[in-house]
Amino acid sequence: xxxxxxxxxxxxxxxxxxxxxxxxxxxxxxxxxxxxxxxxxxxxxxxxxxxxxxxxxxxxxxxxxxxxxxx
Amino acid sequence: xxxxxxxxxxxxxxxxxxxxxxxxxxxxxxxxxxxxxxxxxxxxxxxxxxxxxxxxxxxxxxxxxxxxxxxxxxxxxxxxxxxxxxxxxxxxxxxxxxxxxxxxxxxxxxxxxxxxxxxxxxxxxxxxxxxxxxxxxxxxxxxxxxxxxxxxxxxxxxxxxxxxxxxxxxxxxxxxxxxxxxxxxxxxxxxxxxxxxxxxxxxxxxxxxxxxxxxxxxxxxxxxxxxxxxxxxxxxxxxxxxxxxxxxxxxxxxxxxxxxxxxxxxxxxxxxxxxxxxxxxxxxxxxxxxxxxxxxxxxxxxxxxxxxxxxxxxxxxxxxxxxxxxxxxxxxxxxxxxxxxxxxxxxxxxxxxxxxxxxxxxxxxxxxxxxxxxxxxxxxxxxxxxxxxxxxxxxxxxxxxxxxxxxxxxxxxxxxxxxxxxxxxxxxxxxxxxxxxxxxxxxxxxxxxxxxxxxxxxxxxxxxxxxxxxxxxxxxxxxxxxxxxxxxxxxxxxxxxxxxxxxxxxxxxxxxxxxxxxxxxxxxxxxxxxxxxxxxxxxxxxxxxxxxxxxxxxxxxxxxxxxxxxxxxxxxxxxxxxxxxx
Numbered sequence: 001x002x003x004x005x006x007x008x009x010x011x012x013x014x015x016x017x018x019x020x021x022x023x024x025x026x027x028x029x030x031x032x033x034x035x036x037x038x039x040x041x042x043x044x045x046x047x048x049x050x051x052x053x054x055x056x057x058x059x060x061x062x063x064x065x066x067x068x069x070x071x
Numbered sequence: 072x073x074x075x076x077x078x079x080x081x082x083x084x085x086x087x088x089x090x091x092x093x094x095x096x097x098x099x100x101x102x103x104x105x106x107x108x109x110x111x112x113x114x115x116x117x118x119x120x121x122x123x124x125x126x127x128x129x130x131x132x133x134x135x136x137x138x139x140x141x142x143x144x145x146x147x148x149x150x151x152x153x154x155x156x157x158x159x160x161x162x163x164x165x166x167x168x169x170x171x172x173x174x175x176x177x178x179x180x181x182x183x184x185x186x187x188x189x190x191x192x193x194x195x196x197x198x199x200x201x202x203x204x205x206x207x208x209x210x211x212x213x214x215x216x217x218x219x220x221x222x223x224x225x226x227x228x229x230x231x232x233x234x235x236x237x238x239x240x241x242x243x244x245x246x247x248x249x250x251x252x253x254x255x256x257x258x259x260x261x262x263x264x265x266x267x268x269x270x271x272x273x274x275x276x277x278x279x280x281x282x283x284x285x286x287x288x289x290x291x292x293x294x295x296x297x298x299x300x301x302x303x304x305x306x307x308x309x310x311x312x313x314x315x316x317x318x319x320x321x322x323x324x325x326x327x328x329x330x331x332x333x334x335x336x337x338x339x340x341x342x343x344x345x346x347x348x349x350x351x352x353x354x355x356x357x358x359x360x361x362x363x364x365x366x367x368x369x370x371x372x373x374x375x376x377x378x379x380x381x382x383x384x385x386x387x388x389x390x391x392x393x394x395x396x397x398x399x400x401x402x403x404x405x406x407x408x409x410x411x412x413x414x415x416x417x418x419x420x421x422x423x424x425x426x427x428x429x430x431x432x433x434x435x436x437x438x439x440x441x442x443x444x445x446x447x448x449x450x451x452x453x454x455x456x457x458x459x460x461x462x463x464x465x466x467x468x469x470x471x472x473x474x475x476x477x478x479x480x481x482x483x484x485x486x487x488x489x490x491x492x493x494x495x496x497x498x499x500x501x502x503x504x505x506x507x508x509x510x511x512x513x514x515x516x517x518x519x520x521x522x523x524x525x526x527x528x529x530x531x532x533x534x535x536x537x538x539x540x541x542x543x544x545x546x547x548x549x550x551x552x553x554x555x556x557x558x559x560x561x562x563x564x565x566x567x568x569x570x571x572x573x574x575x576x577x578x579x580x581x582x583x584x585x586x587x588x589x590x591x592x593x594x595x596x597x598x599x600x601x602x603x604x605x606x607x608x609x610x611x612x613x614x615x616x617x618x619x620x621x622x623x624x625x626x627x628x629x630x631x632x633x634x635x636x637x638x639x640x641x642x643x644x645x646x647x648x649x650x651x652x653x
Binding site: 008009011016019020021022023035049052053055056057058059060061062063064065068069071 | 222225226227228279280283293295296297298301303304306307310311313314317338339341394396397398399401
């Protein structure tokens, strides 16, 4: 889904929300986490990643040096 | 001016060679100076050595050593497969010496000289002493990762044993007994310059993982803080470093250090290689843009070491004003360090001290299997409000400072009032940080406004000034709650000595019994912490109405020092917080 690489590791979105990197394991079309009770498809994982990214309100905001001085 | 050290390290696997060559070509095309830190295994790879020698000869890249992929330990205790320890700082002193000697010898055989620049995620004082003894050519070392420890240990599934919290965020002169402590003077100094591994976000690496928020695009990708090839935070972070020139006589520093794995199909990177390469290219182009504007200088590490020695004297304080740039909180943090202490002021909690490291105690430490500290290289704290509770959120508060205002039996904690840094000024004698006024609203409608100023006077002396700008007379309680530690877990406080000086002087030895010493006409309240040989003292220029020193208990393992007195509108109270070697 991401690109043409042979493999992409997905991190558990629930553990990622706790700033913990835990690699999801695959079971058929779904993924599951061994550290918490998350299970879901890649689509679901990426939806939750997108939810996580909402915390970064300024993720797409450039703050120049002068703007930082004024901040 | 921003001083840039750009470091690359070669491919550890043949599949990454193209990626390394691409990184090198990118930097050379942009005309950026590159320091190549080479690991031991790569020194045995003919193709890698040939590529490095070519780039050194053609582009002038500096060649140095990176202490990874080490030679096997040659001793009787190693089992048939050899020791698995991946990092130099975790070996015994004898093993460190053997490894360093072997790596240096191999480097000299391959390149014909000894290096000026070396590095590892952590180089402890023991390793650096051996290194500089065996290779007097060494001038500069990548020696630690700012605020790497508890958070990254958790974040890497409790499997990354690198603890270097409590160190400087920018280049420093490492002390001979503890490489993460800035040296007090020439006799205390190891004789080289140290730089941090990457430049970390000065706000978010205190609040969270430092390996999410650093000057390596892969770190930001790991945090998912980029939006594909759009990554403004990366540039914002560089500008956060540039901002520090405003407070450090024009000096700012950024450290960029990347290997090739992250652009060579690393499956743990969420973005496609093409996106990742675009991120790195854009990142480096920003430095070229700054250089063309006369705002940045790229240097090899050895060049930077010479510049630093010439321009920055040992003991010069470093300060940083960090503004949060990703969550949009508009928070400020203020950092100060000199050879006596490192202090973090948290204006979002009314200007509380959120982190305090007693460098004056000169805690000697190195890491390794034969060291008391084992893997804990972190310089001990007296206050760490992230690891040790800080303001009360659950059971009771923990390590922190604050001012408590009491009026008609109602107390307001200034930690609940958000302020910001209003001004930072420096002169030969002090660094002065004035915060915006904090207004506390009492239930009867009276608003009391207090302005806080910190005056960092050096020698571990910090004046905390509270000026009552408006409102009504209050009882003002200067409050310091502390402990000591290196992780988020409590250490044994038994044996800590608490003292009060005043009309009823007293002393107790900490035994987790919840006792309080109390005196009228208090001049000082003190904690002596023998395990780290530190003394923390709160004292007043004129006696305060009351002073207390309170012992904690096992469910609240801290000690609390207070000085309390009436504060009238228009008056200013100055209280000294001092950090000394006990």
